[in-house]
Amino acid sequence: MLTQTPRIIRSVHPPELAMPQVFNVGYRSPLVNGLAWLLMILGLLGLGLCGYLLGFSAAGRSLAGLIGLPTLTVISGLAIAAGQALLRRYEWGRRLSLGLLLACAPSLPALPWLTGSHLMLAVVYLGLSASLLWAAARLNSRGVRQEFA
Numbered sequence: 001m002l003t004q005t006p007r008i009i010r011s012v013h014p015p016e017l018a019m020p021q022v023f024n025v026g027y028r029s030p031l032v033n034g035l036a037w038l039l040m041i042l043g044l045l046g047l048g049l050c051g052y053l054l055g056f057s058a059a060g061r062s063l064a065g066l067i068g069l070p071t072l073t074v075i076s077g078l079a080i081a082a083g084q085a086l087l088r089r090y091e092w093g094r095r096l097s098l099g100l101l102l103a104c105a106p107s108l109p110a111l112p113w114l115t116g117s118h119l120m121l122a123v124v125y126l127g128l129s130a131s132l133l134w135a136a137a138r139l140n141s142r143g144v145r146q147e148f149a
Contacts, residue, residue: 029147031138032086039097040083046076075100091148094139101136105129 050073053065082100085093108129112122138144 027147028089029144031135032089032144032147035097035135035139036083036086038083039079039086039100043076043079043083046072046079050076089148094145094148098136098139101132101139105132105136108132 050069053069078096079100082093082096086097106129108125109122111125112118
């Protein structure tokens with residue numbers, strides 16, 4: 001009959017490098033909630049703009065309106081769906097939100113050039129684009145991805 005005492009296995013790493021993993025079960029980050037509500041509000045504003053352009057503006061009856069309005073409607077619907085999915089912590093909602101944020105970021109600095117606006121508006125849009133890229137990077141961080149697992 002062999003009896004062995006349990007051995008203690010020591011880590012080969014120094015104690016300051018062996019960090020424990022902490023899983024916060026049920027934690028909901030304010031960043032994800034804020035992005036979800038922002039996406040839903042922007043989607044509703046986009047649908048409201050579509051309704052205004054179709055009902056009260058002549059732009060809805062032009063060639064640009066025939067192309068732009070369905071596109072704006074689809075993007076607004078995607079933003080509302082992505083916001084709802086972020087609130088429910090669905091992985092596809094996180095990926096859709098990342099796609100929407102990354103698609104909007106490079107197009108914002110080009111808007112003042114396309115519309116012939118002032119340079120200060122371009123600087124504001126450049127800052128807004130940088131904040132969208134920051135939010136997309138945070139949404140893709142390890143801690144936020146753990147919320148969706």
